[in-house]
Amino acid sequence: MLIVLHHSATSKDVENIKKTIAKMGLKPVAIPGAERTAIGVIGNQGYVDDTPLKGNKAILEIIHVTKPYKLVSRDFHPADTVVTLGGKVKVGGRSPYLVIAGPCAVESRDQMMKTAGFLKKLGVPVLRGGAYKPRTSPHSFQGLRESGLSLLHEVRKETGLLVVTEIVSPEHVEIVAANVDILQVGARNMQNFDLLNEVGKTKKPVILKRGLSATLEEWLASAEYILVNGNPNVILCERGIRTFETATRNTADLAIIPLARKLSHLPVIFDPSHATGKRDLVSPMALASIVAGAHGAMIEVHPAPEHALSDGPQSLHFKELEQLLGRVKTLAAFVRAKL
Ligand code: PEP
Numbered sequence: 473m474l475i476v477l478h479h480s481a482t483s484k485d486v487e488n489i490k491k492t493i494a495k496m497g498l499k500p501v502a503i504p505g506a507e508r509t510a511i512g513v514i515g516n517q518g519y520v521d522d523t524p525l526k527g528n529k530a531i532l533e534i535i536h537v538t539k540p541y542k543l544v545s546r547d548f549h550p551a552d553t554v555v556t557l558g559g560k561v562k563v564g565g566r567s568p569y570l571v572i573a574g575p576c577a578v579e580s581r582d583q584m585m586k587t588a589g590f591l592k593k594l595g596v597p598v599l600r601g602g603a604y605k606p607r608t609s610p611h612s613f614q615g616l617r618e619s620g621l622s623l624l625h626e627v628r629k630e631t632g633l634l635v636v637t638e639i640v641s642p643e644h645v646e647i648v649a650a651n652v653d654i655l656q657v658g659a660r661n662m663q664n665f666d667l668l669n670e671v672g673k674t675k676k677p678v679i680l681k682r683g684l685s686a687t688l689e690e691w692l693a694s695a696e697y698i699l700v701n702g703n704p705n706v707i708l709c710e711r712g713i714r715t716f717e718t719a720t721r722n723t724a725d726l727a728i729i730p731l732a733r734k735l736s737h738l739p740v741i742f743d744p745s746h747a748t749g750k751r752d753l754v755s756p757m758a759l760a761s762i763v764a765g766a767h768g769a770m771i772e773v774h775p776a777p778e779h780a781l782s783d784g785p786q787s788l789h790f791k792e793l794e795q796l797l798g799r800v801k802t803l804a805a806f807v808r809a810k811l
């Protein structure tokens with residue numbers, strides 16, 4: 473429920489309404505905004521009987537929200553959310569287009585140090601690398617797990633780069649959060665509600681990937697789990713969806729980027745690596761995401777993609793990433809200035 477107040481409403485009116493909401497057993501949430509004063513209501517599991525609020529002269533309108541998400545919606549938070557990573561890098565709103573890059577999986581110290589050194593040279597602030605790998609086949613490389621986390625921690629300490637890694641189990645929240653700057657919830661776990669609840673209890677930024685066949689509404693409802701638990705630092709990541717088309721690994725749903733931005737205030741980034749599965753398609757699609765309004769991209773890169781233990785065919789060579797970054801810079805500046 474959303475309560476829109478008259479412009480003339482005083483702070484005392486706001487306090488009174490909040491008290492009434494609390495008495496109804498619900499939770500009021502402040503909705504910032506210059507254009508209107510409004511109070512959101514959460515904590516209900518169905519239609520709210522608004523009788524106790526009826527007749528309150530300070531109230532202009534009571535809107536019953538029927539969507540399965542509230543806190544992530546523009547109704548509850550009209551302005552863009554800007555998420556700060558590691559206390560220094562911003563994503564969302566008018567922040568510069570953010571590039572996150574790194575291998576699919578953490579494989580060795582040498583691989584991570586080579587990649588980190590290259591990213592540093594290029595000015596890429598965030599390194600990715602999976603320690604726990606959710607693989608389709610149990611016979612595929614499953615990740616270095618705890619020792620992969622230690623490597624990420626070491627590289628982060630040595631290079632000052634921010635680090636993101638995927639978390640696959642609610643029991644891992646503590647250990648993963650202690651070693652990295654950003655948590656990633658993968659496509660396969662988008663509706664792992666226990667995991668969403670646990671990452672919601674931390675204050676770490678969370679990259680929430682869209683599920684393999686998830687609708688926008690389901691994706692936003694999953695983000696809502698994280699916000700409801702108290703963590704507002706969620707970044708949505710479109711990574712392609714399952715369709716009839718098998719020429720690409722997934723179908724890049726670029727149209728969902730402006731639509732997600734229209735419905736939600738959260739930053740939206742794009743993963744052209746998993747969205748296409750093909751190295752040659754990564755750069756054009758990363759560029760397309762800038763025009764579509766993405767706030768950044770997460771791109772797989774590997775010192776020797778032909779020897780990668782996972783996702784080699786979609787991983788860029790260093791030289792290709794360098795060339796792409798030059799183009800990203802030019803196009804992002806053009807889009808910012810002209811569109
Ligand atoms: C990944 O980022 O390596 C990954 C497994 O992605 P997704 O969850 O989108 O498949």
Ligand code: MN
Pocket residue numbers: 576577746772782783
């Ligand atoms: Mn991958």
